[in-house]
Amino acid sequence: MKKYIVFGASQGLGDAFVRGLPDKGDHVWVISRRRPDNLDLDDGIYRTWIQADLSKEDAASIIIDSLREETLDVLIYNVGIWEKEGFEDHYNFDNDAPADIANIIHVNITATITCIQALLPNLRQSEAGKIILIGSTAGLDHTNNDQVSFVASKYGLRGIASALREHVRKDGIAVTCINPGELAAEIPFEEGADKAISKYNGTRIPVQDIVALVKCVVSLSKAACVKEIHVPAITDLNA
Structure with missing residues (x-):
């Protein structure tokens, strides 16, 4: 039995992790502001909701108070907000x-930093703890994104992963940063990858692909550490 904690788990990729990553008998703590529908699944997986708003300074303490001394095997940090209308053609950084x-x-x-810091004692209890950060190809060089704050934060996430990996190396905790391109995140996980591919003609990545990658990383032995994975859409010439 594995014990997961998934941040940003109410919709999109986070919801897909909660639905598609654990096996029967596993326990998943689901972190979100709103109560997600995935809590109502009856599939032999234990799901516990922790209501926390990551924009508030008390988020980490709320999560720790709920978990207490529970062991965690896998932490998935899948949180990212961006500029208002940041992906629209008329977006202008001058107006932020x-x-x-x-x-x-x-x-x-x-x-990201404060919540992971708070949960390190729980992860250290695992025989093969794993921390997986979901970044973005916007945090890579030469991807032509002009949302200054969002891009800066995604570059920063890679820096967090790099330094954190060194900090927990002695604990046998592997830290992985996965950088997807644009996701078909509004297509529900249960509707399948083919629907996402068909709707966007292969220009957006189905969430099932990222779930499959994380499953692979989680399944690796404690001797292995996957540092970073970049996953642009095959049609994306800028990534």
Whole structure:
């Protein structure tokens, strides 16, 4: 039996992790602001909701108070917000409000650091602990994204993974950063990859592909550490 904690688990890729990653008998702690529908599944997997708003400074303490001394085998940090209309053609960084910039950095970087820091004692109890951070190809070189705060935070996530990997190396905890391109995140996991491929003509990555990658990483022995995986859509010439 494995014990997972999944951040950002109410919809999209996070919901797909909660549905598709664990096996019967596993336990998943589901972190989100709103109660997700995946808690209602009856498939032999134990799911526990922890309501936490990662934009608030008390998020880490709320999560720790709920988990207490539970062992964690796998932590998946799948959280990322971006600029308002950041992916629209008319988006302009000049118009970003300082408060919005600060919130992006807090949720995408500060909360990542503080929540993982708080959960290290739980992960150290595992025989082969794994931390998996979900980044973005926006955090790679030469991808032509102009959302300054979002891109900065995704570069920062890679830095977190790199330094954290060294910090927990002595504990036998492997740290992996996965950088997907644009996902077909609004196509529910249970509707299958073919629907996502058909709707977007292969230009967006089905969430099932990322779930499959994480399954592979989780299945590896404690002797292995996958440092980083980049997963652009095959049609993306900028990644």
